[in-house]
Amino acid sequence: MLSQPTSALPAAPAAPEPAATPKRRRATALTAGAVLGTTMGLVALTGFTAASMPLASGASAAVAGPVQVAGTALAALTDTSEPALFEKIGDDADAALRATDAAVARAKQVEADAVASGLDLGEGPTTVDTTDLRKAAHRVETFVGLPPMLPSLTSTVIEHLEDVVTETNALKARHDAAVQRKAEADAAAAAAAEAQRQAEAAAAALAAANTVEGAQAFARDVAASQYGWGGDQFSCLVNLWNRESGWNYQAYNAGSGATGIPQALPGSKMASAGADWQTSARTQIVWGLDYIARAYGSPCGAWGHSNAFNWY
Structure with a gap:
């Protein structure tokens, strides 16, 4: 005997719509537990604490700010996972990267100006070593999705930034001094040439007047x-x-x-x-x-x- 047809199976419930993920410039924010675990692991592996991260002396406000905030932020991660804190850490990393781009560009320009002038700059290098700074900036870019790691990496960027700025300023000062010496030498040569011209003109005038x-x-x-x-x-x-x-x-x-x-x-x-x-x-x-x-x-x-x- 034929079996009675079975009733249709109920349709599978539709999968719930995933919650909208907030759009950020960086990777999705970590949960409080993940942050705390990552933070504690980072401290255990590196020995890094907020107190151990130095603020680069003499750094400009544009690059010193990220370091100061990053240092206090890492210590606070053991107590809070407030999204605004992560945002601040990321903002400071972004600021350090922008400062890096500006410092590298300025160093290249100062180098180019020094070479183009063809002047004797005296003792010292005619290039600025930006290798360590660019490497440190690359590490920040690599770990931009891991806020707990950024304060330490940003601090390293700031330290190298200070070195690059110092070297660039020193090279520019030597170049400026060479330009000034050249200008003074040119002025002296022009004055001597004018004095010679006037003397010759006076001699010619005297010779003409003596006829x-x-x-x-x-x-x-x-x-x-x-x-x-x-x-x-x-x-x-x-x-x-x-x-x-x-x-x-x-x-x-x-x-x-x-x-x-x-x-x-x-x-x-x-x-x-x-x-x-x-x-x-x-x-x-x-x-x-x-x-x-x-x-x-x-x-x-x-x-x-x-x-x-x-x-x-």
Whole structure:
């Protein structure tokens, strides 16, 4: 006889929806028991305690903060598993990693600047060793999902950060000093070159002024600007000093000792117009025009006296 058909089996209850897992930047938070067990195991294996984790001396606020908080956080894990505490530990680890990236980038830039300058930096290395820092940062990244391990690892990062920052600052200081020395040397060289240029220009101007043409041009300007003497007076002056010296600033009368373009007697009288009276036609002319103005009133007056007595 055929068996009666059995009633349909009840449908299996639907599996309960899994509770929504909070999204985090890091791995899922550990339970309080797991945290406590991991923490105690870490302490037993490493001997690490909050008190044993040093705060890097001289570290900047950006890198010192994570270490300080991490140290107190690890001790607190034996009493609490408050999610906010884990979040803080992770935040501090993230801050240390960001500081690492910045420190490594700055070290590379300072190295590149030093090499590109081609300057002598003196004694000391021209590179910054970031190997230990990058290794320590990699360990933090590896254990980012295990909050109890992060404080110690973050502390190591901070210690190496301080070393890298110190080395980078030292290299930059040496590079800056070399740049300053170069700037000072360039400035000194530029000043010396300018002084040389001015000296050469002055020598060229003096040489031009000491020619007959240069001496007469200067005498015409001074006669007009300082004494108001025009072309007629200047003609008398040209005739007078053509006779006396030929407008030669080196003229010397061995018989009388008269010297220079105006034939001053003695020549040292012209020192009242300038210490360079022996080498400068301009100084001799300044003295000679002053002498003519005082003694004869004008070049034509001096020229008339010279014609009458053969001297002036």
